[in-house]
Amino acid sequence: MRAQTVALTSKDVVDAAIAILDEYGLGDLTMRRLATALGVQPGALYWHVANKQALLGAVADTILDGLDDDMPSGDWDLRFNELAHRLRAALLAHRDGAEVVAAAHALRTGRGSTLVLLTQVLTDAGFTEVEAELAALAVLHYVLGHTVDEQGHAQSAGLVAGAASPGATEGIADGPQTVDDPLLGETARFGFGLSVFVDGLRARLT
Amino acid sequence: MRAQTVALTSKDVVDAAIAILDEYGLGDLTMRRLATALGVQPGALYWHVANKQALLGAVADTILDGLDDDMPSGDWDLRFNELAHRLRAALLAHRDGAEVVAAAHALRTGRGSTLVLLTQVLTDAGFTEVEAELAALAVLHYVLGHTVDEQGHAQSAGLVAGAASPGATEGIADGPQTVDDPLLGETARFGFGLSVFVDGLRARLT
DNA sequence: ACCTGAACACCGTTCAAGT
């Protein structure tokens, strides 16, 4: 087996992991499946990654990569909102992306650069370092909590039947209103909580 | 084997599951371990619960039981704060409690009564039904996001070495400040984000 | 340096058969 001439890299492993995530979900992202997809024996993966947890950390980092590209320059609240919406979009762009990133953050695997970006916007706005870090962590928690819920709910419904191609959910509009989601689209629901939080922050700025 | 004379009930299964959760954590809460703890073969559990997911839903319900006992009567923001703090405390009272409840909520297993309680406080305060539900969901997401992170972090640190007895973490003060948590105690960090959100809500009340 | 082969110690779930 294994007609390839060149050796595997850690990047190959992470990329293949994301491909499996997109097509089959986190529950089917196993080291053995991953090895099969790469045409290699399971044990071979452990030459490239320390263990599954570290791999998922690297996957989380990749999901969050380039979150601050071409950021608009404007008022802090506009930029803060933009960042939060981008974060949610990045998580939704991969199946179970929110769960992967939430776990990686809780276990302090992954780089955790998102927190730095959010904090920077708030210190620029005039918040103290401590307030900025606390507020950044709070929205991060809100976004993760919301998106894990949103994505988990979509999964438990039957909508994911026809396995989408990688990145297919990126930038699509909210799906049709369902019976147990009779209020608004998910983006609007997300935006509501976010704007309440930003309102509270604005009130604290002298 | 199995000297017991009386049969198992679903409650017995859920209670034993929580005991394992408290002592060994979610990673060690397996159907096989649970069966061994109950002095029974693995297959026997499937007479009492449909599957592991349903069991975890029932565990989540138990964790959240009695969340609104003896609620204080006072201003809405006081009661809202109380409920959010109680929710966090209930999650922290069991090892991996936040993760279990977050998963149960995302998959719509479990009863999800917490949302009703939070919504009620806000409709009483004068919010419209839609605003109240959206805001309730938003804080729930914040609390889950925060507490999953808080609990996961504690786990990844070495603090959980001496397996605590069930409920031992209930109502304890924050642990000592560690190197990567130099700002405040966790309760204060949680309270900061919560009060920002409540400030934002108050501003919306005419 | 990179991977195979093979093992170790596990999983959740099903289901005929027993009592």
Place this chain on the structure above:
DNA sequence: ACCTGAACACCGTTCAAGT
């Protein structure tokens, strides 16, 4: 009604040995 016995189709991780 409640449980056993036994199987099915899997897991993550380790590690000597090969090339």
